[in-house]
Amino acid sequence: MSVVGFDVGNESCIVAVARQRGIDVVLNDESKRETPAIVCFGEKQRFIGTAGAASSTMNPKNSVSQIKRLLGRKFSDPAVQRDIQSFPFKVTEGPDESLLIHANYLGELRTFTPTQVLAMILSNLKSIAEKNLNAAVVDCCIGIPVYFNDLQRRAMLDASTIAGLHPLRLFHETTATALAYGIYKTDLPENDQINVAFVDAGHASMQVCIASYKKGQLKILAHSYDQSLGGRDFDEAIFKYFAAKFKDEYKIDVYQNARACIRLRAACEKLKKVLGANPEAPMNIECLMDEKDVRGFMKREEFEQISLPILERVKGPLEKALAEARLGQENIHSVEVVGSGSRIPAIIKILTDFFGKEPRRTMNASECVARGCALECAILSPTFKVREFQVHDSFPFSIALLWKETATDSGSGGTENQHSTAVFPKGNPIPSVKSLTFFRSGTFSVDVVYADAGDSQIPAKISTVTIGPFQLSARERAKVKAKVRLNLHGIVSIDSATVEYSKKKAKKTNIPAVETVYGALSSDELQKAIKKEFEMALQDRVMEETKDRKNAVEAYVYDMRNKLHDKYEAFVTTSEKDELIAKLQEVEDWLYEDGEDETMGVYVAKLEELRKQGTPIEERYSEWTERTPAIDQLDYCINSFRAAALSNDSKLDHIELAEKQKVVSECCEAEAWLREKQQQQDALPKYANPVLLSGDIKRKTEALDEFCKPIMTKPQPASPKGQTPGDQSQASELQNQGEDGPVESMAHEGSQVSPATDAEPMDTD
Structure with a gap:
């Protein structure tokens, strides 16, 4: 099970993984800790991350960046309108005020949603993590800005699903920073609490949170932010x-x-x-x-x-955070500043003047969110055992339910009335569950809304939930209980409802609660997006493999040409050399002209064509380098077995003479074969095809070892009755000497592959 944290920034992204020794930030293919959050659409493939950043200068209109600012937003949003003025790529309005990003891809103009583009970035980060862990990555924790509304959070989950990820939690970035700061603290008080202000001056926004710490516990007291100050x-x-x-x-x-x-x-x-x-x-x-x-x-x-x-806008979020936490500047123990904006001296001066103390930078300003997300993933995962540390996060918005009651529902006369109740006030703990009771005579609907929609970037209505149908007799009213859930991701839903009839014995029955989320992807749209991402990823892989094949052809041309003038020179005739060099030049010219943009199959065929001429030369050189060590190994095997069979060693007296003679005969036959082949080989020039192959020599060595070894390592017979303990000890000593003596060592001496490479180690027991 993977334990990975992703910090998906507006400008760059960071991947952190949990290991037994702690949290590590993962390096990408370019050995960098940060990966640009950019997708560049090309004529034949996409370039994502570092490759996308490298391509963006030459292809700006098809390079999509700062996608986090567009996620889950409406086209009419003033912030969106300001942002798209500075984007080099084109953004237009789609269905229901959604956003559509235009780019030339595979030779035609296509449109993509911000969710799709974010999924591409997440797929790239997933690949980086998988290469580092050498394992599949599915479960993870992803950092999100605290100001992300319900639709933006759902869009992040949809993008994760398209990328093949399963977030265990969407984690507020400031809370992740607070966790990364506090979990390693060993001096936190047992009963009292210390308050720390975290200021994240990021690339596109500013976020502030006030956190209180006790031993083994973190509680978020307040969140505040400015979405457009970065x-x-x-x-x-x-x-x-x-x-x-x-x-x-x-x-x-x-x-x-x-x-x-x-x-x-x-x-x-x-x-x-x-x-x-x-x-x-x-x-x-x-x-x-x-x-x-x-x-x-x-x-x-x-x-x-x-x-x-x-x-001048920096002080706003600071004042708001302190007010919501109901604290004064004197109650703040320390101030921690992170994010790219923390390097601006003017911001540090404002923070110092406001809090009356200089901000500290005890954490890596760029990596703390990813590290905190990886820690939270480890806490939620059964794979890792993490130091006991509780995280109490809070919700930054107020959520209410709206519904209408008719005269029939209320049991009295009058017109239809609208009612509302706040279910999750601002600062409510995450996660939470509330239960609401309604008295109804039939199917009804409830709207989930933001209680305070003063922020123009927050839509007023989240979803509508239709509860019912359920059966009722005439004039009967039922008690309906709906369970409203604020989950770990900060997403609100009515996930279940039960009905209890007032005229009958109390008996609860589950009834449908169908949710319609405004602006969210439908299940069909999500499946289409998953399929589309798979097709684009496949196209990317095909193009990368095509490049690899092309590079292989180019590398072969340069490598073979150099070797023909160096190490291969004695192993090729003049005519062969001239012919191959001409062929190599022809292929090189083709690569930079007609072969500049070919299919993978063409490059594979071209490499095979070159190898038909080059492989015999390579094999002659390879045989020449491997032949002498193979001959030495066979010689050693012959001499060792033959010497042992002809010796008068008393430890080998139990082996019959006829058996020893078979060993000697086999050794002599192998030696005769080797000498004959050597004479034939020595008569040939190096550029001729060899008659004595190293593979044949190795097989001869293995065959000799397989024949002689069972005979020469035959165990001694059991000691006869009446033998004294000293005799038994002496017999055992001889046997042990046989294990470590010349018979065993003949198959293992030297650094070359032994004759007994594929056989079991010799054992005289």
């Missing part, structure tokens, strides 16, 4: 500054060139990081646009000035 906003401020500067100084408008925008944004992010440690930083970009090199310069004071509107 490192990328600072990057964008620098981008706009230099875009205007370059337009004025160099007369180029980067907004008109997607590739130029990508390169300038990358340079702005780099400049921001340099300013985090230095008072000033330069910017130099070659051939940014219209073959013009550009230069720029910025001081930290200038950076903070243009970023002032962003910096």
Whole structure:
């Protein structure tokens, strides 16, 4: 069972795995700890992660990134509208205000949902984990922002299913950070509690949580966030500054060139990081646009000035978190800051001034979420035994139920009335279950809604649950109990309902509770997405294998040509050499012209064609290098067995003379065969096909060993009655000497494969 944690960031992703010795961050194929969260669609395949980032500069309009910002969102969302203005790829409105991403893939324009693109990224992360663990990865824990609404959480689960993953929990990123911080603490108080503020200044958002710790326990007191305050906003401020500067100084408008925008944004992010440690930083970009090199310069004071509107928003989530936790700054024991934005000095100064203490960086700012997720996965998994540590997380939203009652339902006259009740208030523990009772005369519906939908990025209604039907007699009312569940993922559902009739003996009966989630994928749509991802993954594998075959042809050309002038030179005739070199040159020219873009079968056939000429040469060289050690091994076997059979060693007196003579005869026959073949081989030049093959010599050695060994290791007969203990001891000593003596060693001396390689070790007992 896999124990894996995934931190799926807006810009990059990290994979952590639990091992017996602790938590390790996994390296990708490029030996990097972070993998870009990007998918680049090509003419023949997809490029995901590091490969996608490498391809994005040349193919920006088909490179999809920052997908986490689009997951589970509506096209009319103001935040979505702001984001898509800076994206190089095209986003349009789909059914029910959903989002559709456009990209050229396999030579035609196709559309993908954010859930599908996220599934591609998760599939790549799954592959990274599987290569590291050398095992299938299914169970995992995935970090999500605390502000993810119900639809976004469901979309993350759908993307995981498409990728072949089964999350044991969608874990709040700040809670994962708090777990990674606290579980290793050995100085937590027994009865009292300490409060720690965690500030995650990420690439696209800012999240804050207040956590209290006791020994073996973590409790989240408050969550707060700003969904649109992150490192990328600072990057964008620098981008706009230099875009205007370059337009004025160099007369180029980067907004008109997607590739130029990508390169300038990358340079702005780099400049921001340099300013985090230095008072000033330069910017130099070659051939940014219209073959013009550009230069720029910025001081930290200038950076903070243009970023002032962003910096003024930092205090908002801090004040909100303290207010919800009902704590003052003096009640905060320490402040931990993580995320890419934690490197901005201006943010650190704001935090220091607000809390009255300097924030600490005791954890790896980029890896703490993935580590916390891997720890939570280990806690939930039966595979690992983890130190006893309880995690009490809280829900960041208020959830209510809405329903309507008619005169028949209420038992009195009047019109239809709407009722509501808050089932999970903000800060409610995760997971939780509540039971609600309704008195109904027939099938009815209940809406699951956000009680406080003041945030424009949170939809008002989550789902509608239809409860019923159930049988009733005339004018009879039934007591219906519905179980409302807030699960580990932070998803709300009415998963069961029972009915109890008021005029009958109390007897509960299960009745249907059918849920309709607004904006979520249907089961049919999910299955289609799974099938589509399988087809695309298969196409990727075919193309990767095709590249491998092409590379194999190219490698063979270069390798064989070099060896023909070096180690193979004596093993090939002049005509063979010239002919093969000409063939190699012909294939090399073909590779860079007509063979640049061929199918896998063509490359396989081309390699086989070359090997028909090259393999005989390789075999001659191989036989020459292996022949002498094989001859030495056979000689040693012949001489050892023959010497033992002809010796007067008293330890071998129990073997009959006729049997020993058979051994001698067999050794002489093998020796005669070897000498005859050696004479024939010595008469041939190296470029001739050999007549004495190393395989034949090894088989002759094995046959001789199989014939002689049972005879020469025949055990001594049992001691006769009346033998003294000393005689028995002497017989035993002789027998043991036989085990370790020359008979046993003849089949094992030297570093070469012994004649008894495939046989059982000799035993004289």
